[in-house]
Amino acid sequence: MRSITSLILAALAALAMSAGVFAKAPPAAEDCASCHNKDGISEDEDIPIIAGASAFFLENQMLIFKEGARPCAKEEFGEEEHDGIAEDHCDLAKALSEKEITELAAYFAEQPFKSADQKVDEELAGMGAQIHEQRCEKCHSDSGSLALDDAGILAGQWKAYLVRTMQDYKNGDRWQPEKMQPAMEALSEKDIQALAEHYAREGKK
Numbered sequence: 630m631r632s633i634t635s636l637i638l639a640a641l642a643a644l645a646m647s648a649g650v651f652a653k654a655p656p657a658a659e660d661c662a663s664c665h666n667k668d669g670i671s672e673d674e675d676i677p678i679i680a681g682a683s684a685f686f687l688e689n690q691m692l693i694f695k696e697g698a699r700p701c702a703k704e705e706f707g708e709e710e711h712d713g714i715a716e717d718h719c720d721l722a723k724a725l726s727e728k729e730i731t732e733l734a735a736y737f738a739e740q741p742f743k744s745a746d747q748k749v750d751e752e753l754a755g756m757g758a759q760i761h762e763q764r765c766e767k768c769h770s771d772s773g774s775l776a777l778d779d780a781g782i783l784a785g786q787w788k789a790y791l792v793r794t795m796q797d798y799k800n801g802d803r804w805q806p807e808k809m810q811p812a813m814e815a816l817s818e819k820d821i822q823a824l825a826e827h828y829a830r831e832g833k834k
């Protein structure tokens with residue numbers, strides 16, 4: 630017969646699992662660390678910080694890579710220090726099982742977000758704040774700082790990555806929600822720069 634203590638321990642373990650508490654990185658996270666770091670906080674302006682976004686959003690991105698429906702980061706994967714991980718991000722996602730993708734998404738969603746340390750152009754940030762308020766805030770609340778919007782984390786994200794990915798959206802090179810498309814298509818190159826400065830400034834708050 631099981632003792633009361635072991636029953637309580639089993640109940641606590643079940644509770645921790647259901648709350649999504651992962652003490653340890655899943656094994657597949659080893660293939661992410663050379664770019665996103667173990668904690669999901671990348672130190673390279675071309676590589677997004679993935680810590681603290683919602684598991685739903687992160688899982689979706691892996692599926693979008695799997696489908697080849699966003700650029701595959703071939704250049705970054707081609708660099709010597711990442712040699713042998715995969716041909717590119719789309720191939721990496723294809724090699725992962727559904728279970729691995731779910732575990733990775735849950736793990737990185739649990740890591741605390743930390744804003745990138747970057748300079749801000751105040752004048753452009755002011756312009757970006759206005760554009761954001763009018764066209765983006767309804768889906769990216771608090772300047773895109775809330776994981777529960779399931780739309781990534783914009784405030785504090787690397788500017789270089791944000792600029793590139795907004796251009797990808799504008800040019801139709803990355804899958805996007807139908808309702809975001811008109812907002813992205815209407816952005817000028819300067820609007821994109823201004824929005825990135827705004828999100829960088831918001832990350833410092």
Ligand code: HEC
Pocket residue numbers: 657658660661662663664665675676677678679687690691699700701702705706711714718721733781782793794
């Ligand atoms: C060789 C570098 C590299 C490796 C290794 C790598 N990534 Fe990435 N990752 C990137 C780059 C670069 C991007 C941005 C791609 C783009 O331009 O849209 C990215 C984007 C992402 C995104 C989308 C983030 C967003 O905000 O849209 C997720 C999620 C992600 N990676 C998860 C992972 C996971 C999980 C692993 C390990 C299984 C991994 N990555 C391994 C470089 C890498």
Ligand code: HEC
Pocket residue numbers: 677686689690693760761764765766767768769779780781782783791794795804805806808809812813816824
């Ligand atoms: C109708 C709602 C909606 C509007 C309006 C909207 N977005 Fe989004 N946005 C989303 C959703 C949902 C996602 C996540 C898409 C996914 O899961 O691939 C997203 C993703 C993004 C991302 C990618 C984040 C990442 O980490 O890779 C950026 C950047 C972005 N939006 C910028 C903007 C900007 C700038 C505007 C205003 C000009 C805007 N969005 C307007 C809903 C919206």
